[in-house]
Amino acid sequence: MTWMSFFKPVQSAYLLGVLVLSTGCSTKPITQETIPKVSSDLQTIEGVSNQKFGARSFFLVGLQPYLGKGFKQFNKPDDFRLKSAGQPLILKDSSGLVHQAAEITISWRKILLKRQHKIVRQVSGPFASFESAFRLAQSLRKKGIPAEVAHPRDWEVWVPQGISLPVELNFLPYKETISFEVKPVLNGDSGNHVLTGPLQIESPDGLYWKQGLYLGPFWLKSDAYGTWTFIEQVPIERYLHGVVPYEIGPNAPIPALSSQAVLARTWALANAHRFAIDGYHLCSDTQCQVYKNPSQVSARVKDAIATTAGQYLAWNNQPIHAVYHATNGGVMASVSEAWFIEPLPYLRPQLDGSRQWKERFSLPLEDNSKVQSLLDQQIGAYGSNHPRFRWNRTYTALELKKALNSLSGSDQIPVGVKVMERGESGRVLSLEILASDNQRRVLRRDEIRRTLRLLPSTLFVVKEIKPGIWQFFGGGFGHGAGLSQAGAIDLATQGWKTFEILSHYYPGTSQKTLPDLPKAP
Numbered sequence: 140m141t142w143m144s145f146f147k148p149v150q151s152a153y154l155l156g157v158l159v160l161s162t163g164c165s166t167k168p169i170t171q172e173t174i175p176k177v178s179s180d181l182q183t184i185e186g187v188s189n190q191k192f193g194a195r196s197f198f199l200v201g202l203q204p205y206l207g208k209g210f211k212q213f214n215k216p217d218d219f220r221l222k223s224a225g226q227p228l229i230l231k232d233s234s235g236l237v238h239q240a241a242e243i244t245i246s247w248r249k250i251l252l253k254r255q256h257k258i259v260r261q262v263s264g265p266f267a268s269f270e271s272a273f274r275l276a277q278s279l280r281k282k283g284i285p286a287e288v289a290h291p292r293d294w295e296v297w298v299p300q301g302i303s304l305p306v307e308l309n310f311l312p313y314k315e316t317i318s319f320e321v322k323p324v325l326n327g328d329s330g331n332h333v334l335t336g337p338l339q340i341e342s343p344d345g346l347y348w349k350q351g352l353y354l355g356p357f358w359l360k361s362d363a364y365g366t367w368t369f370i371e372q373v374p375i376e377r378y379l380h381g382v383v384p385y386e387i388g389p390n391a392p393i394p395a396l397s398s399q400a401v402l403a404r405t406w407a408l409a410n411a412h413r414f415a416i417d418g419y420h421l422c423s424d425t426q427c428q429v430y431k432n433p434s435q436v437s438a439r440v441k442d443a444i445a446t447t448a449g450q451y452l453a454w455n456n457q458p459i460h461a462v463y464h465a466t467n468g469g470v471m472a473s474v475s476e477a478w479f480i481e482p483l484p485y486l487r488p489q490l491d492g493s494r495q496w497k498e499r500f501s502l503p504l505e506d507n508s509k510v511q512s513l514l515d516q517q518i519g520a521y522g523s524n525h526p527r528f529r530w531n532r533t534y535t536a537l538e539l540k541k542a543l544n545s546l547s548g549s550d551q552i553p554v555g556v557k558v559m560e561r562g563e564s565g566r567v568l569s570l571e572i573l574a575s576d577n578q579r580r581v582l583r584r585d586e587i588r589r590t591l592r593l594l595p596s597t598l599f600v601v602k603e604i605k606p607g608i609w610q611f612f613g614g615g616f617g618h619g620a621g622l623s624q625a626g627a628i629d630l631a632t633q634g635w636k637t638f639e640i641l642s643h644y645y646p647g648t649s650q651k652t653l654p655d656l657p658k659a660p
Contacts, residue, residue, distance in 0.1 A: 196374065196375050197372050197374050197375065197378075198372075198375065198378055198411060198420045198421055199371075199418070199420045199421070200370065200371050200373055200378065200419065200420065200421050200422070200423055200430055201370050201414060201417070201419045201422045202348060202349075202369045202370065202371055202423050203368065203369040204362065204366070204368045204369075204422070205362075205364070205367075205368075206219055206247070206359070206366055206367040206368065206369060207247040207321040207323070207365075207367050208366045209247075210247075210249050210319070210321060215247075216247040216321075218245065218247075219244070219245040219246075219323075219369070220242065220243070220244050221242065221340065221347075221348070222241070222242045223240075223241045223242065223342060223344065223345075223347075224342070224346055224347055224352055225345070226342075227343075228240060228242075228243055228340055228341065229343075230243055230325070230339070230340050231338065231340075231341075232334040232335050232338050232339075233335045233336060233337060233338075236325075236332065236334065236335075238325060240327070243325070243340070244325075244326040245323045245324060245326065245334075245359070246323075246324045246326055246331070247321050247322070247323060247324065248321070248322050248323075248324045248333060249319045249320075249321060250320050250322050251318060251319050252317065252318060252319060252320060255316050255318050256316070256317040257314070257316050257317070258313070258314065258315040258317060259300040259312070259313070259314050260297050260298065260299060260312075260313050261297070261298045261299070261300060261304065261311065261312060261313065262295050262296070262297055262298075262310060262311055262313045263295065263296045263298075263308055263310045264293060264294060264295030265292075265293030265295060266294040266296070267584070267585035267586040267588075267589035267590075268294060269288065269290075269294050269410075269413055270477075270478035270480050270585070271294070271478050271480070271584075271585060272288045272294040272295065273288050273480075274478070274479055274480045274481070275296050275308070276288050276296050279296070279304075284298060285298065285302075286298050287415075288416065289416050289417075290417075291363075291364045296310075298310060300312070317365070320365065321365055321366060321367070322334065323336065323367065336359060336360060336361050336367070337358055337359060337360040337361070338358065338359040338360075339356060339358055340355065340356065340357040340358070340359065341355065341356050341357075342354065342355045342356065349432075350432065351381075351432030351434065351435070352432065352433075352434035352435075353371055353373075353432075353434070354373075354377070354433075355372060355373075356371075356372050357369065357370060357371050358370040358372065358419075360417075360418050360419070362416075362417040362418065363416045363417055368417060368418075368419060370418075373433075375404060375407070375449075375653075376444065376445075376448060376449075378407065378433070379444045380434075380436035380444065381430040381432060381433030382403045382429065382430050383396060383399050383400050383403055383436075383444060384436055384437065385429040385430075385431060386399055386428060386624070387399040387624045387627070387628075389437050389439070391624075391627075392631035392632055393442070393446075393631070394627075394630075394631040394635060394636055394637045395624070395627040395628045395630075395631040395640070396440055396443035396444075397443045397444075397446055397447050397637040398627050398631075398637050398640045398641055399443075399622075399624070399627070400443055400447045401450050401451060401452060401637065401641060402461045402621075402622060402641070403428055403461075404447075404449075404450065404451050405451040405452045405458045405459060405461035406428060406460075406461040406462070406463075407421060407428065408451055408656070409457070409458040409459065409461065410427065410460075413426075413427060446637075447637065449654070450650060450651070450652055451650075451652075451653070452641060452645055452648040452649070452651070453648060453649050453650075453655070454483075454484070454647070454648050456651075456655070456657060457657065458651075458656070459483075459485060459645060459648055460483060460486070461621065461622075462477070462486070462621040463617075463621045463622040463624060463644075464615075464616065464617025464618050464619060464620070464621065464622075464623060464624065465615075465617045465623070465624050465625060466522045466527060466528050466615050466617070466624065466625035466626065467491055467522070467598075467614075467615045467617070467623040467626065468513075468528060468529070468596060468598045468613070468614025468615030468619070469490065469491055469513060469516070469520035469521075469523070469528075469614060469615075470489070470490050470491055470500075470502075470564045470565060470598070471486075471487070471488060471489045471490075471491050471564060471619060471623070471644070472562065472564045472566050472598075472619030472620045473486060473488050473562060473563060473564065474486040474621075476564055476566045476584070476597075476620070477566075477585060477618035477619060477620045478584060478618075479583075479585075484647060485645045485647050485648050486620045486621055486645070488502055488503070488562070489502075491520060491521050491626055492520040492521050493519040493521075495519045496516075496518075496519035496520050499516065500512070500513050502563050502564065503561075503562075503565075504561065504563070504565030505561055505565075506561070507558065509565065510561070510565040510598070510599075510600055511600050511612075513565065513614070514599075514600065514612060514613065521623065521625070521629045521630060522623045522624075522627075522628070523629075524625065524629070525616065527595045527615070527616035528616075528625070529614050530595055530613055530614070530616075531610060531611070531613075532593045532594055532595075532610070532611045532613070533604075533611070534591065534593065534608075534609050535607060536554070536608075537552070539553045539556070539591075539609075540552055540553055542590055542591055542592070543572065543580055543590060551576040551578065552574065552575055552607070553572050553573065553575075554573055554574065554575045555571075555572070555603075556570065556571070556572055556573075556601050556603070556609045557570070557571045557573070557601075558570060558600070558601060559571050559581065564598070565598055566596070566597040566598050566619060567587060567597045568583060568584055568597075569581050569582070569583045569584075570583075570601075585618070593611075594611055594613065595613065595615065595617070596615040596616060596617060596618070596619060597613075597618075598613050598614045598615050598619060599611045599612060599613030599614070600612055621644055621645065622640070622641070622644040622645070623644070626644075627640050627644070630643070638650055
């Protein structure tokens, strides 16, 4: 079994003869050398690996994954449709087929394989976040064990079969027999034509996608799960046009918008390895940074991005892990309170407010009474006008049971909820849920919010207000590490400049520009 067959369910041997459905286009096939590729190394984009990142640098952004999914559930996958914003779209497949049209419709066909293909591997997961999965993968790689992070539905870590792994890592064997592959089919006036991927789609005037206008170029590529992903190849600065206004809001003060631009650029540079196994860099939803409709960016947001063009934050000359969130509730979290990853010196617990706010409390907030005291106050904290700066949520025993799905295989109703451990910022590191048969389930760090999705953050106290009903009183929205967007808006209105805000939330980091970025290996 080859390494590629371990990751890719099937590599097609089906070849479509050269067919030109329109004139005036090159029939030169798309080869592996012409396809932008990614590496699992930090910030490495093959094809530009011999030069520093510059004005022409780009990201491959997955606009829609899992296309063609459904055959395994005996459903017919939905057709995939694209519409030009002007001149005809130009579709090219890797066998040399070229097709021009104002609208393109692709359906999906189940192609039986001549020989069945067996998939075997060891899988650990699901993980609540990429960060937690990547930490495990990195620790295994350091021991010489090949491991990759995948996202078939949730985050997982994949290791080849036959490698001995510690029992406590909870790897389980995975076996699947593949008898067919999913292929894209071009629906046109001259009939339906099975396409050989990857597909390139050029759009001279852009194309419409989910109520937005995107310029591309675009790719349709197979992933590691037997499905396909629609990908835009987008320059770094244009990428920010589709991120900044949706992450912090287009009407934020200019210093806050500029801060968000620096962070969005930094985060993307440092996380371009997230979907390496699937052949692209970043997704377009909340598993990465929200990216949509870059053509609607306002002039003021464009200006805020332009004033920081190419700028990013660095630690030891590398882009930092520039995480951010909506509001921290008055206290910043360390990165290891949010995820199962090693501490980072620029993401550490710190009270986030005026001098009076900092004098009112002291870290660590290690018990319920100290956390309750902080949550009872708001005046003086940065970002306190955010609607989820303080919040209340309730869970009934039945709601908890449904959220957990089961308590370690038990079908019993939860009878107790207890905070077992807190971090220095007061955030809950482990939460115990006890069932009536004395079975217990412990949720840890990012797993808490992933499981109990009503909770905006892990900065909370919990008490039983009636038998079988628990109230969670908390503060903040998000993981709490790094920049608080509400806090940045607050500081900007007080006259703080962009890099004053960034230095406040990422102390000790330095300002760099893209020409300073170390060359990829």
